[in-house]
């Protein structure tokens with residue numbers, strides 16, 4: 001039951017049992033095609049990374065480690081306190097949380113520079129709602145994160161893609177020339193890039209910013225896994241009012257289920273995002289949980305170094321086995337040299353291990369899990385015959 005994800009051929013949307021009930025027990029023949037759907041959404045497939053109940057899930061770049069018990073106790077206490085006034089709307093401006101994000105990011109940022117949402121997906125959606133939309137275009141260098149085109153089209157904007165070198169790297173002059181030729185309203189750069197894991201040098205960001213007339217987003221969802229001495233794109237913010245750096249608590253902070261993402265930008269950009277957000281979009285419970293997690297940032301981030309150890313172990317062992325792992329600054333590794341990715345994916349699945357087949361010929365992607373999960377994955381890779 002190979003079930004390639006949304007970047008490839010996603011299976012048809014599951015039929016909703018409620019529809020059959022609604023139609024009085026009859027089998028409904030109604031499909032999307034029968035609805036007055038927006039033209040640009042026809043034929044699209046929803047985000048579809050499989051959520052299979054397997055013992056080892058290494059397919060969506062989650063953090064395999066649980067939130068430390070002492071931190072969850074504090075978060076539970078904060079949520080309990082927030083519940084006492086949950087009859088009231090939450091702070092629409094989430095000021096305490098924006099202060100906490102500014103403190104975490106440093107670089108002289110203040111609350112005026114910070115925005116947040118229910119996952120960085122929502123933050124990116126706000127940016128595309130404000131700066132994309134009908135008649136406009138958004139652009140990235142493929143392959144990149146599969147949600148970018150979906151979020152773009154959801155706002156009615158057109159999606160365009162540039163190209164990378166054969167090793168998935170980007171060169172400043174070439175990237176700038178591609179952006180100048182495409183002339184998009186929004187450029188999204190992923191640093192390090194998902195799904196390849198490859199780093200993005202700051203000179204590429206600077207060159208793309210100069211070549212672009214529109215907004216340039218640098219998605220640093222995996223930044224905490226990058227080498228510590230490397231400067232973040234946050235260092236480029238001063239003087240660049242069209243530059244946006246987005247981050248998430250889903251990866252390094254092990255907070256994917258809480259849905260918290262954020263960005264740093266010029267205060268005028270933050271003002272633009274207020275025009276498109278829903279009022280009170282961050283619930284009081286989400287704000288309380290995120291504040292608790294940030295108050296314990298060192299404890300929450302304690303497993304990052306261990307995840308980096310497992311990531312580098314994956315790369316070294318896959319290389320020994322004859323595969324070609326891409327250099328990764330993230331919590332996952334994409335590797336080539338897989339003769340039959342669909343077959344290898346299925347063999348891993350049959351061993352209880354879920355990895356990602358993004359439809360890139362000859363490649364699979366695996367998230368660095370716990371030491372035990374990583375061992376199980378590497379042992380399985382050694383036992384299946386899939387290197388070309």
Ligand SMILES: Cc1ncc(COP(=O)(O)O)c(C=O)c1O
Pocket residue numbers: 060061118119120121122145190194219221247248249250256259260261
């Ligand atoms: C590059 C990138 N950006 C953003 C996200 C979205 O993260 P979230 O919405 O959980 O913050 C992901 C998730 O996998 C990602 O890989």
